[in-house]
Amino acid sequence: MPESAVEFDQVVFSYEYEQVLHGISFTLHKGEIVGLLGPNGAGKSTTIKIIAGILAASAGSVTVVGIPLPERAVDVKQRIGYVPEAAFLFESLTGQEFLELMGRLHDVEEHTLQNRIRDILQTFELTGDRESRLDTYSKGMRQKVLIGAALLHNPDLILLDEPLSGLDVNAAIMIKDLIAALAENGKTILYSSHVLDVVEKICDRALIIHKGRLIAQGTPQDLMASTGQPTLEDVFRSLTGSTQTNPGVQGIVASLRP
Amino acid sequence: MRKWLQNPWTDRFLQSCGVNPRHYWLLIDLFAQLSERGEMMDQLGRNGVALKSVAIIYFLMSSAIGVITVLAQPSAPVYLGIFMAFTAFLLMTVLVTEAGNSLINPQEAVILAHQPINGATYTAAKLSHLARIVLYLVPGLNVIPALAGLMLKNAAWYYPAVHLIAAFVVGTASALLCCSLFGLLVRFVPVRRLKAAGQLAGALPFLAMSGGQSALRSLSRLHWRNWLPADPLFYWGLAGLLCIVGVGGIVLGIRSLSADYLIRVSSMSRGGASAGARRSRFGAIVRWMFGGQSAVAGFAFVSRMMLRDWQFRRLMIPMFVYPLVGLVSLIASGWPADPFGGGKFSTMHLLPHAMGFLLFFICSVLPYGNDYKGVWIFLSVPSRAIDGFTRGIFSVLWINVVLIPNLIALALFARPWGIWHAGLFTAFSMALASLYLALELRMIENVPFSKQIDTTRQAMMLPLMIGGGIVAAIVVSVQYFLLFHSAAAVALTAVVLAGAAYFTARASLSTVAGSIRFHLSVISSETTSLYREIAG
Numbered sequence: 001m002p003e004s005a006v007e008f009d010q011v012v013f014s015y016e017y018e019q020v021l022h023g024i025s026f027t028l029h030k031g032e033i034v035g036l037l038g039p040n041g042a043g044k045s046t047t048i049k050i051i052a053g054i055l056a057a058s059a060g061s062v063t064v065v066g067i068p069l070p071e072r073a074v075d076v077k078q079r080i081g082y083v084p085e086a087a088f089l090f091e092s093l094t095g096q097e098f099l100e101l102m103g104r105l106h107d108v109e110e111h112t113l114q115n116r117i118r119d120i121l122q123t124f125e126l127t128g129d130r131e132s133r134l135d136t137y138s139k140g141m142r143q144k145v146l147i148g149a150a151l152l153h154n155p156d157l158i159l160l161d162e163p164l165s166g167l168d169v170n171a172a173i174m175i176k177d178l179i180a181a182l183a184e185n186g187k188t189i190l191y192s193s194h195v196l197d198v199v200e201k202i203c204d205r206a207l208i209i210h211k212g213r214l215i216a217q218g219t220p221q222d223l224m225a226s227t228g229q230p231t232l233e234d235v236f237r238s239l240t241g242s243t244q245t246n247p248g249v250q251g252i253v254a255s256l257r258p
Numbered sequence: 259m260r261k262w263l264q265n266p267w268t269d270r271f272l273q274s275c276g277v278n279p280r281h282y283w284l285l286i287d288l289f290a291q292l293s294e295r296g297e298m299m300d301q302l303g304r305n306g307v308a309l310k311s312v313a314i315i316y317f318l319m320s321s322a323i324g325v326i327t328v329l330a331q332p333s334a335p336v337y338l339g340i341f342m343a344f345t346a347f348l349l350m351t352v353l354v355t356e357a358g359n360s361l362i363n364p365q366e367a368v369i370l371a372h373q374p375i376n377g378a379t380y381t382a383a384k385l386s387h388l389a390r391i392v393l394y395l396v397p398g399l400n401v402i403p404a405l406a407g408l409m410l411k412n413a414a415w416y417y418p419a420v421h422l423i424a425a426f427v428v429g430t431a432s433a434l435l436c437c438s439l440f441g442l443l444v445r446f447v448p449v450r451r452l453k454a455a456g457q458l459a460g461a462l463p464f465l466a467m468s469g470g471q472s473a474l475r476s477l478s479r480l481h482w483r484n485w486l487p488a489d490p491l492f493y494w495g496l497a498g499l500l501c502i503v504g505v506g507g508i509v510l511g512i513r514s515l516s517a518d519y520l521i522r523v524s525s526m527s528r529g530g531a532s533a534g535a536r537r538s539r540f541g542a543i544v545r546w547m548f549g550g551q552s553a554v555a556g557f558a559f560v561s562r563m564m565l566r567d568w569q570f571r572r573l574m575i576p577m578f579v580y581p582l583v584g585l586v587s588l589i590a591s592g593w594p595a596d597p598f599g600g601g602k603f604s605t606m607h608l609l610p611h612a613m614g615f616l617l618f619f620i621c622s623v624l625p626y627g628n629d630y631k632g633v634w635i636f637l638s639v640p641s642r643a644i645d646g647f648t649r650g651i652f653s654v655l656w657i658n659v660v661l662i663p664n665l666i667a668l669a670l671f672a673r674p675w676g677i678w679h680a681g682l683f684t685a686f687s688m689a690l691a692s693l694y695l696a697l698e699l700r701m702i703e704n705v706p707f708s709k710q711i712d713t714t715r716q717a718m719m720l721p722l723m724i725g726g727g728i729v730a731a732i733v734v735s736v737q738y739f740l741l742f743h744s745a746a747a748v749a750l751t752a753v754v755l756a757g758a759a760y761f762t763a764r765a766s767l768s769t770v771a772g773s774i775r776f777h778l779s780v781i782s783s784e785t786t787s788l789y790r791e792i793a794g
Contacts, residue, residue, distance in 0.1 A: 015525070054371045054524045070521055077374035088368045090288070092295035104284050105373045 003030040005157050005188035006051055011060035013046055020046050022212045023060065028157075028190060033183045035199035035220075036192040037232075038209035039240055044192045045085050047209065048159045051190065052082045065156050078106060081150030085161040085192075087142040091135035095126055095145050098134060099152060106153035113152065120148035124171070139166035147175065157188045164195060176202055200232040210240045276378040276516050285375070285383035289366075296710075298366070302356055304387050308712075313398035316348065324403030334413050338421060341403050342428050349395060349429055350463040351576075353388055353436040358572065359711075360384045361440045361515070362456030367523045377519035385437055392429040400425040438511025445514035449525045457572045464579040540657055548653045552643040556650020560624070561658070563707045568628045570707065577619050596675040597683055597742050607737050609667065610687040611730040614694030617659055618726060621698040624651075627707025636705050637782050641775060648771040651706060652699060652763065660691040679745075686748050689755035696763035702770050704777045 006028035013021040021043045028034050038044045049055040051064055053073035062069040064076045090098060096117065103113040121127045124144040134142060143166045150158060160179070164172045179202055183189055193199055199206055200220045208216040208223075216223055216239055220232050229235045269279035293304035302308055323344070327337060361384060370380070404421035407413055414420075439459060447455045486492070544557045564570055597604040639647075664684050671680040741747055 049524070052372045054521065056521045056525070073521060074374045074376045077372055080372070082372040084372070090292060090297060090366070090369060092292060092297040097291075101284065101288060102373070105281060105370075105375060107280065107374075 004028065005030050005032070005065055006190070007061070007063045008047070008051070009061045011047075011050065011057045011062060013043075013050060013055065014058045015046075019058075020212050021050075021057075024209070024212070024214045025060075026207055026214060026217060028188050030156075030188055031183055031186050032205060033179060033189045033191060033203045035203035035206040036190055036209065037194075037196065037199060037206055037236060042209045043212045044209055045161055048082070048161050048190065048192055051157075052080055052159055053077050054082075078153070079156045081153070081155035081158040083143075083146050083150045083158075083160045083163050085165075087139065087146055087166075089134045089142060089145065092133055094131050094133055095121065095137065095141075096130040098145060099149055102149040103152040108153050116152050117148075120151065123174070124148060140168055140171060143167055144171065151182075155187070157190070158182060159190050159192075161192045162194070163191070164193065164198065172198075196231070196233040196236055206232065208236065208239055215239055272382070275382070276376065277382045278376060278379045281375050281379045282383050285380065286386060289383065289387075292366070302352065302387070302391060304390075309391065309394050312352070313394045316395055317398040317402070320344070320399045321402035321406075324406040327403070328406045328409050331411060334407065334410050334417060337403075337407055337410055338424060341400060341421070342424055345396065345399050345425050346428050346432050347463055347467055348399060349392065349432045350436065350466075352391060352395065353433055354439070354462060355460050355572070356388060356391060357385065357436040357440050358456040358459055360387075361444065361519075361523075362453055367520060371520055371524045375520065376516070378516035381437075381441075381515040381519055388433045388436065392426075392433050396425050396429040397422070434508050434512065437515065438508040441511035441514035442507075444519060444522060445511075449522055452522070453568060457568070457575050460572055461576040461579045464576055464583075468579070468583045540653075544650060544653045544657075548646070548649040550646045552646025553650040553653060555643075556647035557653050558650075559647075560651050560654045560706050563627065564620075564654070567707055569626055569711050570623060573623045574620070577616065593674055594671075596671075596679055598675075598679045598745060598748075603738055606667070606671075606683065607734050607742070609663075610690035610694070611734060613659055613663065613687075613691040614698070614730065615723075615726065617655060617691070617695050618698050618701075618723070620655060620659070621695075621701040622722075624702050624706045625704040625709045626711045627709070630708050630710050633705055633708035633778075633781060636708070636774075636778055644771050644774050644778075645767075648767050648774065651702065651770070652695070652767060655695055655699075656692065660688055660695060664688045664691070682745060682748055682752070686752040686755070689752045689759055692759035693755050693762060696759045696766050699763065699766040700769055703773045705774055708777075 004027050008024060008026050010023045010025055011021055012019065012023055024047065036044050036047065046055065050057050050062055050069070053069055053076045056070035065079050067076050067079070069076055093101065099117045099120065100113065103117065108116070121130050126141060126144060129137065129141065134145065137145065143163070147163060163175060167175065176198065179189055179191065191199065191203060203220065205217065205219055206223060207214060218226070223235045224230065224232065227235045227238055229238055264283055272279045272282055289298060289304060292298035298304065302312065327340060332340070361381065400422055404418040407417045407421055440456070443452065443455050443459065540557065541554050545551070545554050594606045595602050595604040597606050664687050667687070668680055668684040671683070675683070741751060
């Protein structure tokens with residue numbers, strides 16, 4: 001039995017009066033790359049935020065690397081790396097300053113921190129921009145800084161919410177290689193994305209969430225076999241009820257005609 | 259100061275309070291850096307220029323009050339009591355606002371929420387600037403009154419020292435009380451109600467002052483001294499009990515900030531999802547009166563943001579407390595007299611000036627908002643639409659602050675005063691309030707809700723408001739003593755004021771539209787213009 005990195009048991013979550021997660025259960029094993037799929041508003045980001053200790057579940061239990069949440073959220077945060085969906089940054093800091101801040105908040109020893117920052121900036125081709133303010137960075141550069149910040153403290157669990165957003169093709173390929181290499185080194189990765197062919201290629205397993213419920217989980221091959229669909233995208237369409245061409249599209253085009 | 263404070267003793271003290279010293283100093287440095295670079299401008303205690311400006315204003319104000327009070331020669335304890343109450347009130351108005359802004363609206367919490375920082379460390383770092391406010395404002399408010407106290411009869415030579423020590427104790431207690439208040443709110447108020455509760459908390463010092471005055475009046479009417487025992491031990495016991503309850507409440511409140519604060523704040527960041535989708539009934543009127551879809555856009559945008567923007571609501575809610583208290587006491591004291599009645603002063607004379615005061619405050623805070631980064635959307639708007647948009651801004655303020663309250667007044671007073679007097683007063687009041695709006699509109703120098711809150715500007719509001727109050731008092735006197743003796747004179751003045759309001763509004767609208775275009779061109783020149791440049 002492989003060691004579990006995340007235990008998500010009958011988790012319920014509500015924002016104000018709206019219930020977002022309806023008793024979801026799953027387990028992530030150590031060294032696994034797991035894709036988290038679902039349409040917009042399905043509850044993917046909420047699931048990730050609960051695992052990251054940012055939100056507290058309304059009911060159910062969550063443990064991350066054996067640590068219960070939300071009681072020991074600070075300890076969990078020490079062991080995870082999180083790349084959020086939206087690239088909120090302190091815009092007036094430089095790339096170097098932002099990475100230093102994040103590393104120091106995770107108590108990374110200064111010499112190690114500087115070495116890691118240097119390596120990350122070199123790998124992401126940001127060395128020349130290290131002293132530029134983040135508000136001058138492009139969307140892709142910001143995304144690279146966020147990914148770098150999530151790795152600085154050598155976390156056991158890495159939560160990636162749309163990590164390839166804004167990246168150019170070369171950077172996206174590099175990130176995919178990086179994810180695979182991290183998993184080989186025993187890191188657990190939860191990868192939320194709408195780009196299904198990437199999930200199909202790099203993930204060991206996929207979890208599909210729809211309207212706050214876990215509707216399927218398994219390896220991409222198992223999901224394709226069980227639904228009789230040729231690709232993960234077709235599996236997704238069939239499970240979430242989205243058709244090949246949305247009739248609403250024609251409606252929008254028609255309404256634009258004078 | 260920072261280097262002097264960071265030492266093993268401070269770190270040990272922080273640790274004993276559950277604060278991680280390493281993280282605490284990192285956050286202190288981060289907040290200082292962000293404030294210095296103009297990214298975090300909403301905290302007075304981190305803005306040296308604004309803090310010094312407020313301290314100087316308070317210094318001048320309290321010096322004048324100190325000298326006047328000394329001339330009345332009260333006893334030393336009464337004099338001390340007056341200034342301690344004054345210090346507590348002014349500090350609380352500033353500290354409640356600052357603590358609320360820091361704890362209920364922490365923009366940076368979205369970025370730091372997944373970092374391994376405990377609640378105690380985060381809130382301690384966030385609230386450290388309150389200590390700086392106390393250190394600046396307490397001497398500003400008390401140095402001259404403390405020295406002036408030496409001129410009181412029977413004042414001891416050491417009175418200034420006693421006064422200043424007492425002022426610092428009051429200041430520290432006020433700061434702790436604020437932290438405790440918000441700790442209790444964070445702990446006990448449901449997350450979805452927390453933002454609204456934080457905004458209402460800003461009105462507490464004003465409510466406490468109004469409520470305190472009413473309570474004292476009621477107690478004196480009840481001759482409460484006759485009901486209580488004369489034994490001094492009773493009062494010592496009562497004071498001791500109140501101290502224990504107070505200290506217990508403060509400790510409980512502050513401890514509440516150390517728990518799952520960051521988790522509750524993260525949940526709160528999604529607050530306002532159920533804002534409702536009411537459609538304004540004024541859209542068609544605005545389109546007809548103020549011209550086109552862009553005016554409707556301005557009307558809809560400003561009216562909805564006024565209801566939903568955290569900073570705007572936070573600043574405006576305390577402004578409604580005094581008019582509300584005034585309204586309640588007006589109702590309690592009977593129907594306002596007919597302003598044309600002759601002889602007796604009618605409180606209704608104040609109505610257009612109260613509207614002018616409210617409009618002054620709204621126009622001065624309207625350019626600032628929580629979602630100021632959304633201003634980029636206006637860069638994609640055709641330049642000519644800005645004219646209509648500006649008329650839309652005017653329409654919101656005119657309809658909601660001038661037209662509707664005056665029509666309500668007309669409906670209320672038509673019967674007791676007669677339709678002729680009520681109609682003429684309403685026409686006069688509307689014309690005067692419209693002129694106020696036309697003049698004050700120029701304070702909107704950017705797209706509404708498109709700038710980060712600026713504490714320096716806020717600090718300048720108090721003297722402007724005092725100056726405005728003096729001007730309004732003179733105008734009310736002219737109104738009462740000279741104008742309202744003749745209905746014809748009032749009618750003529752109303753026509754002149756309406757004409758002046760119309761032409762001034764046209765000129766102001768053109769100026770505001772030009773100003774908005776200029777600021778948008780500055781923003782479009784480079785993205786970094788959204789923030790202040792790093793010095794050097």
